[in-house]
Amino acid sequence: MSDKNKPQDSQDAPVSLSRRGFLGATAITSAAGLAGAAGLSSAVMTRESWAAAAKEARNSAHVAPGELDEYYGFWSGGHQGEVRVLGIPSMRELMRIPVFNTDSATGWGITNESKRIMGDSAKFHNGDCHHPHISMTDGRYDGKYLFINDKANTRIARIRLDIMKCDKMITVPNVQAIHGLRLQKVPHTKYVFANGEFIIPHPNDGTNLDVTSGERYTMFNAVDAEKMEMAFQVMVDGNLDNTDADYTGKYAAATCYNSEGAVDLGGMMRNERDWVVVFNVEAIEAAIKAGKFVTLPGHPVPVLDGRKKDGKDSPFTRYIPVPKNPHGLNTSPDGKYFIANGKLSPTVSVIEISRLDGLFAGKYQDPREVIVAEPELGLGPLHTTFDGRGNGYTTLFLDSQVVKWDIDAAIRAYNGEKVNYIKQKLDVQYQPGHNHASLTESRDADGKWLVVLCKFSKDRFLLTGPLHPENDQLIDISGEEMKLVHDGPTYAEPHDCILAHRSQIKPIKIWKRDDPYFADTVAMAKKDGVKLEEDNKIIRDGNKVRVYMTSMAPAFGITEIPCKQGDEVTVTITNLDMIEDVTHGFCLVNHGVSMEISPQQTSSVTFIADKPGVHWYYCNWFCHALHMEMVGRLLVEPA
Ligand code: RUQ
Ligand code: CUA
Numbered sequence: 001m002s003d004k005n006k007p008q009d010s011q012d013a014p015v016s017l018s019r020r021g022f023l024g025a026t027a028i029t030s031a032a033g034l035a036g037a038a039g040l041s042s043a044v045m046t047r048e049s050w051a052a053a054a055k056e057a058r059n060s061a062h063v064a065p066g067e068l069d070e071y072y073g074f075w076s077g078g079h080q081g082e083v084r085v086l087g088i089p090s091m092r093e094l095m096r097i098p099v100f101n102t103d104s105a106t107g108w109g110i111t112n113e114s115k116r117i118m119g120d121s122a123k124f125h126n127g128d129c130h131h132p133h134i135s136m137t138d139g140r141y142d143g144k145y146l147f148i149n150d151k152a153n154t155r156i157a158r159i160r161l162d163i164m165k166c167d168k169m170i171t172v173p174n175v176q177a178i179h180g181l182r183l184q185k186v187p188h189t190k191y192v193f194a195n196g197e198f199i200i201p202h203p204n205d206g207t208n209l210d211v212t213s214g215e216r217y218t219m220f221n222a223v224d225a226e227k228m229e230m231a232f233q234v235m236v237d238g239n240l241d242n243t244d245a246d247y248t249g250k251y252a253a254a255t256c257y258n259s260e261g262a263v264d265l266g267g268m269m270r271n272e273r274d275w276v277v278v279f280n281v282e283a284i285e286a287a288i289k290a291g292k293f294v295t296l297p298g299h300p301v302p303v304l305d306g307r308k309k310d311g312k313d314s315p316f317t318r319y320i321p322v323p324k325n326p327h328g329l330n331t332s333p334d335g336k337y338f339i340a341n342g343k344l345s346p347t348v349s350v351i352e353i354s355r356l357d358g359l360f361a362g363k364y365q366d367p368r369e370v371i372v373a374e375p376e377l378g379l380g381p382l383h384t385t386f387d388g389r390g391n392g393y394t395t396l397f398l399d400s401q402v403v404k405w406d407i408d409a410a411i412r413a414y415n416g417e418k419v420n421y422i423k424q425k426l427d428v429q430y431q432p433g434h435n436h437a438s439l440t441e442s443r444d445a446d447g448k449w450l451v452v453l454c455k456f457s458k459d460r461f462l463l464t465g466p467l468h469p470e471n472d473q474l475i476d477i478s479g480e481e482m483k484l485v486h487d488g489p490t491y492a493e494p495h496d497c498i499l500a501h502r503s504q505i506k507p508i509k510i511w512k513r514d515d516p517y518f519a520d521t522v523a524m525a526k527k528d529g530v531k532l533e534e535d536n537k538i539i540r541d542g543n544k545v546r547v548y549m550t551s552m553a554p555a556f557g558i559t560e561i562p563c564k565q566g567d568e569v570t571v572t573i574t575n576l577d578m579i580e581d582v583t584h585g586f587c588l589v590n591h592g593v594s595m596e597i598s599p600q601q602t603s604s605v606t607f608i609a610d611k612p613g614v615h616w617y618y619c620n621w622f623c624h625a626l627h628m629e630m631v632g633r634l635l636v637e638p639a
């Protein structure tokens with residue numbers, strides 16, 4: 001074979017772009033005035049030299065067969081819509097929790113139980129989740145719930161961490177696109193704080209189609225975490241990006257990148273400073289208690305006005321100018337600082353939380369007096385995370401780096417001292433968004449592992465066509481130096497993740513029969529006089545057919561379901577197996593029906609028997625040597 005005809009290994013195609021050149025024109029546009037500073041350079045390492053350098057550290061992260069990981073990681077699945085559970089440090093994917101998507105394996109979006117949880121929004125088949133956060137008690141993860149936003153359809157979902165299933169979902173009214181989401185940390189997670197990102201006209205009924213004039217705003221939202229109902233909304237100036245809460249229970253803060261209220265890219269970058277808006281939770285609660293709120297048409301949630309009027313502040317909010325289109329907002333685990341990440345400015349702004357009482361009391365002429373440091377870290381700072389030893393770790397999107405910096409030193413530098421606050425800059429591959437250190441959002445931040453979620457993987461993995469995976473990288477931060485130990489390809493698009501120690505999460509092994517997850521289905525059976533744990537019964541009720549059956553490896557309790565064309569059939573299955581891990585499924589061929597029934601679980605699904613004839617159903621979770629034989633038939637008589 002001549003060289004010309006030799007098959008080319010496309011995986012080995014030379015990498016033609018340098019790390020910094022990679023983003024090209026798009027990045028330069030969005031980096032606006034910063035492009036000039038991109039001349040700073042660092043040596044570009046090859047993939048091979050990375051592999052060699054990482055070898056030693058990788059051994060410390062190795063989790064051998066039979067060993068368990070020390071941490072749970074909960075990953076946002078981004079616009080794929082699910083939450084993923086990973087073991088850290090192995091970075092092995094342990095489970096997927098469908099939330100804002102449809103899932104064929106478990107029947108999420110197909111079963112009656114999941115549709116009841118999704119409510120009105122079950123009609124949507126897409127989602128865009130960003131920010132997973134674990135409920136807290138006294139500033140520590142309590143392992144009860146995980147909350148996550150859906151930017152695409154303005155929803156918030158809750159996952160029960162004992163069963164690792166979504167158990168509640170609400171659509172936030174009066175706003176569009178929930179982006180930032182964080183939890184009240186102290187005294188416990190009473191509220192889920194969630195930012196409505198986009199400014200919309202009010203009312204948004206088509207009478208005003210211009211977002212730059214007339215009554216228009218977005219709102220900061222609080223959801224009652226236990227009831228999963230709206231608690232309050234606060235109108236703001238500008239828009240809202242990311243948020244976090246403090247360790248007193250009194251304040252939450254959010255970044256705004258569009259103080260301009262613009263509708264175009266140029267307009268949104270016009271101001272040199274946008275702001276952080278601080279919310280006074282106590283003042284908000286007091287106003288609601290005193291009945292000093294309004295409601296908007298169509299929803300009873302109390303709404304407060306946190307906008308400035310004629311330059312005067314409301315009792316509920318303060319606006320702190322920070323540069324420029326800030327993005328991430330992160331509370332340091334010692335409870336001292338809110339840190340706003342500058343994005344289009346190479347700086348982060350460090351806000352001292354203990355000065356906020358004074359800010360609300362009118363102590364400061366200039367709200368920027370609450371800022372105690374504004375260190376210059378590099379290009380495109382997006383998110384900061386912490387090791388509990390006084391260091392911040394900030395992602396630099398444009399530089400493709402994580403920078404480790406000393407918060408106290410940055411404060412001293414801001415006060416004029418000559419001190420170097422930058423400890424290390426580590427190249428990551430490539431363009432990192434969020435980063436997240438173990439236990440970092442709690443008092444227990446332990447500075448062991450750092451996960452960096454890179455938006456581009458470029459040359460790091462075998463090629464998969466034009467669509468590349470993301471690259472979630474694991475960095476050992478236990479020592480003085482950050483060490484990259486693992487590259488992890490992930491599917492679109494983990495915006496954010498959270499790491500909890502395994503002792504903080506307590507999942508159950510088999511379902512409890514009285515679990516509220518399927519309580520409505522149990523109640524329905526009771527109305528039909530059916531004992532789910534024993535009975536195999538078919539109940540005909542007009543053109544409704546309700547089938548109650550048990551499953552036990554390797555047999556369904558009912559193997560023939562006679563019905564008439566056009567009947568609405570509900571199949572309810574209770575898995576009597578008591579053995580851990582023996583999950584059954586129910587899949588009806590050519591009907592789009594499929595669901596999971598784990599040990600001691602009850603699941604149900606409703607469909608129309610619209611095709612006359614014989615239709616096989618089978619167990620689609622491999623459960624037994626005779627799993628293939630675990631079948632039955634739907635017998636549909638023509639109408
Ligand atoms: S955002 S890459 Cu949706 Cu959390 Cu910052
Ligand atoms: Cu039951 Cu497979």
Ligand code: CA
Binds near residue numbers: 257270271274324
């Ligand atoms: Ca702006």
